Amino acid sequence: MAYGNPGRPVDETSAAMLEALFTGSPVGLHLLDTDLRVVRLNTATPAMRGVALDDLVGRPIRDVYHMVADSDMEAVLNDVLETGEPLWQRIVRAQIKGQRPEERHFEVTALRLESRPRGEVLGLAVTAVDVTERERGRARTRVLDAVRRHVGRTLDPAVTGEELVAALVPEFADIAIVEVVDSVIRGDEPPPAPLPPGTPLMRTAFRSAHARPPQAQPVGEVLRLPGPTPFTQALADLRPRVVPLHTSAPWMTLDPPRAQAMHASQSHTLLVVPLALRDTALGLVSLYRTGQSPPYDAGDQQLAVELAAHTALCVDNARRYIREHTVAATVHRQLLPRRPETHASLETAYLSVTGADPGAWYDTITLSSARTALVVGNVSGRGLNAAASMGQLRTVVRSLAAFDLAPEELLARLHDTASELAFERANLPLGDPLRREALTANCVYAIHDPLRGACVMATAGSLAPVLIRPDGTVSVPDAPAGPCLGMAEDAPFAATEFEVPAGSVLVFTSDPLLTAYLAEFSRPLRAVPDFADRPLQELCDAVVYSLPEGLGADEAAVIVARTRSFPDDGFAAWQLDDDHASVATARRRTREQLAAWGVDDETAFSTQLIVSELVTNALRYGAPPIVVRLIHDRTLTCEVRDAGQAAPHLRHARVVDEGGRGLFIAEQLAQAWGVRYSESGKTVWAEQPLADDR
Numbered sequence: 001m002a003y004g005n006p007g008r009p010v011d012e013t014s015a016a017m018l019e020a021l022f023t024g025s026p027v028g029l030h031l032l033d034t035d036l037r038v039v040r041l042n043t044a045t046p047a048m049r050g051v052a053l054d055d056l057v058g059r060p061i062r063d064v065y066h067m068v069a070d071s072d073m074e075a076v077l078n079d080v081l082e083t084g085e086p087l088w089q090r091i092v093r094a095q096i097k098g099q100r101p102e103e104r105h106f107e108v109t110a111l112r113l114e115s116r117p118r119g120e121v122l123g124l125a126v127t128a129v130d131v132t133e134r135e136r137g138r139a140r141t142r143v144l145d146a147v148r149r150h151v152g153r154t155l156d157p158a159v160t161g162e163e164l165v166a167a168l169v170p171e172f173a174d175i176a177i178v179e180v181v182d183s184v185i186r187g188d189e190p191p192p193a194p195l196p197p198g199t200p201l202m203r204t205a206f207r208s209a210h211a212r213p214p215q216a217q218p219v220g221e222v223l224r225l226p227g228p229t230p231f232t233q234a235l236a237d238l239r240p241r242v243v244p245l246h247t248s249a250p251w252m253t254l255d256p257p258r259a260q261a262m263h264a265s266q267s268h269t270l271l272v273v274p275l276a277l278r279d280t281a282l283g284l285v286s287l288y289r290t291g292q293s294p295p296y297d298a299g300d301q302q303l304a305v306e307l308a309a310h311t312a313l314c315v316d317n318a319r320r321y322i323r324e325h326t327v328a329a330t331v332h333r334q335l336l337p338r339r340p341e342t343h344a345s346l347e348t349a350y351l352s353v354t355g356a357d358p359g360a361w362y363d364t365i366t367l368s369s370a371r372t373a374l375v376v377g378n379v380s381g382r383g384l385n386a387a388a389s390m391g392q393l394r395t396v397v398r399s400l401a402a403f404d405l406a407p408e409e410l411l412a413r414l415h416d417t418a419s420e421l422a423f424e425r426a427n428l429p430l431g432d433p434l435r436r437e438a439l440t441a442n443c444v445y446a447i448h449d450p451l452r453g454a455c456v457m458a459t460a461g462s463l464a465p466v467l468i469r470p471d472g473t474v475s476v477p478d479a480p481a482g483p484c485l486g487m488a489e490d491a492p493f494a495a496t497e498f499e500v501p502a503g504s505v506l507v508f509t510s511d512p513l514l515t516a517y518l519a520e521f522s523r524p525l526r527a528v529p530d531f532a533d534r535p536l537q538e539l540c541d542a543v544v545y546s547l548p549e550g551l552g553a554d555e556a557a558v559i560v561a562r563t564r565s566f567p568d569d570g571f572a573a574w575q576l577d578d579d580h581a582s583v584a585t586a587r588r589r590t591r592e593q594l595a596a597w598g599v600d601d602e603t604a605f606s607t608q609l610i611v612s613e614l615v616t617n618a619l620r621y622g623a624p625p626i627v628v629r630l631i632h633d634r635t636l637t638c639e640v641r642d643a644g645q646a647a648p649h650l651r652h653a654r655v656v657d658e659g660g661r662g663l664f665i666a667e668q669l670a671q672a673w674g675v676r677y678s679e680s681g682k683t684v685w686a687e688q689p690l691a692d693d694r
Contacts, residue, residue, distance in 0.1 A: 152314030
């Protein structure tokens with residue numbers, strides 16, 4: 001059956017159709033022989049732009065189109081000739097010749113031509129559709145998607161710049177540079193536009209597609225841009241601009257290092273975009289096209305504006321975080337103790353490693369009778385709110401410690417305070433984001449008693465110290481874990497006591513994972529005997545150096561304490577008979593002991609009077625056995641212990657009263673006094689300063 005007009009041969013109709021395609025089709029048509037030489041082209045062929053037809057016929061296809069990315073295209077066409085399998089809509093990049101060589105994208109389809117009925121291979125029919133704009137649009141979409149996915153993953157403006165240039169080179173730019181206002185790097189408010197001349201900027205990122213790219217300034221250097229240049233103009237009006245680069249441009253003479261770098265890299269087009277947010281200038285993004293890359297056009301400029309807007313938001317978020325972190329770290333540093341309390345029997349050191357967690361705190365508190373309280377805690381949350389909550393709880397701990405409470409009782413009172421703070425937070429106005437952050441805290445409170453060589457400890461949460469004995473054995477004392485502070489749970493707190501021989505080391509941390517690691521794997525802690533006569537700071541440094549990456553002490557508060565034996569001649573104790581004659585005995589023994597210690601007469605007289613009054617109170621209101629103990633440390637401490645539980649209190653006796661002045665006299669003579677309770681009774685103590693301020 002023949003197609004076409006009646007009486008007209010099919011071949012003639014086909015020839016007419018072929019001629020119409022070659023003369024009027026908008027699609028580029030190519031007839032190639034078996035050697036891939038051009039037999040015929042149509043006028044829509046991209047290679048015909050500005051080139052005579054006779055200059056292309058008979059030439060190999062590789063001479064007509066200079067392949068940029070698909071150098072194997074000739075081999076692909078040969079495969080079509082040999083196998084007969086068509087090539088469908090393959091995207092290739094090629095450079096077409098003309099007055100200005102231009103790189104374009106083509107969608108290529110190739111079909112083998114055969115004669116019938118013999119099946120002889122005649123050549124190829126190749127169509128080429130210019131899809132440059134479509135592919136450029138897709139490429140811009142990919143770049144924008146890459147920037148949105150990969151830029152801003154950290155809260156560091158320098159890293160944000162590095163992420164941006166990595167996403168842009170070489171897909172969108174041959175060279176990309178990010179420069180950020182120096183004050184923004186430090187977390188300060190960005191300056192409003194126009195940016196004052198000479199404002200310092202830090203180069204935070206540089207990336208180039210060249211092997212050895214020239215740089216005007218290294219990354220990390222702070223510079224002041226001379227002006228007027230396209231860079232200062234962009235910072236003044238916050239508008240992007242595409243700038244053709246010519247060595248004759250007058251503004252290049254104002255910045256010779258940058259002009260020299262542009263010339264060395266063969267840059268021909270600059271696209272400079274300000275990093276701006278809410279009419280404030282955060283920095284600049286400078287993008288260069290070099291060599292054979294096409295110049296930037298209006299579509300590229302619009303894309304660069306979107307990229308810069310996303311980056312500016314990420315940089316501002318990082319700036320806000322830096323500012324909040326700086327304020328929180330400053331508050332945190334001011335709320336923490338400057339130096340640890342150190343006694344002759346307990347040497348302590350802090351690791352300044354809490355900058356990443358403003359809710360973590362440590363403390364050492366001097367208690368009566370040469371004892372020391374060791375405290376480590378951690379408040380939930382981040383930033384300034386965590387630092388403020390930490391300061392509140394630390395203040396409460398210090399206030400409660402002044403009452404000489406047992407560890408479990410102190411944590412119970414601290415739990416009440418934390419619960420009240422959590423209740424106040426939960427009842428903040430609905431719009432306050434802090435309302436959604438629960439307030440909880442962990443805490444460990446331990447009291448070291450050098451006279452007994454032991455520690456009494458209670459914990460809120462799962463915190464516990466690592467104990468390293470003089471023989472190098474490492475253990476974590478088994479302490480009952482109480483509820484976290486601020487939780488609705490109201491379980492009781494329990495205390496545990498464990499021996500701490502002289503020469504032992506205690507390591508308290510606010511991070512249970514760090515504690516577990518130190519107990520299992522820390523080599524420096526197992527070498528504690530080697531540090532016995534060395535500064536404790538050396539052990540602290542060795543511990544930090546041994547931590548693996550990802551489990552650093554930069555997220556924990558740490559106290560390292562080393563115990564020493566209390567001097568045998570530094571304390572004296574004796575038990576008294578349940579007889580009023582014991583008052584005189586106590587005064588005499590006190591006088592003799594103070595003389596042996598070389599205490600001055602005035603302090604000795606006051607101490608005898610204090611002992612007399614405290615023993616009298618114990619005989620009158622307490623229960624045997626009655627024990628007197630004197631401790632000669634940095635202060636002189638007098639203790640009277642009895643088995644009674646009655647709480648002593650100050651009385652202001654009337655003129656006609658014969659008694660009731662005992663504790664009042666002791667309070668007047670001592671710089672501090674108090675009462676502490678135990679299962680076997682109570683201890684009333686009083687402290688006096690020593691003349692040598694030991």
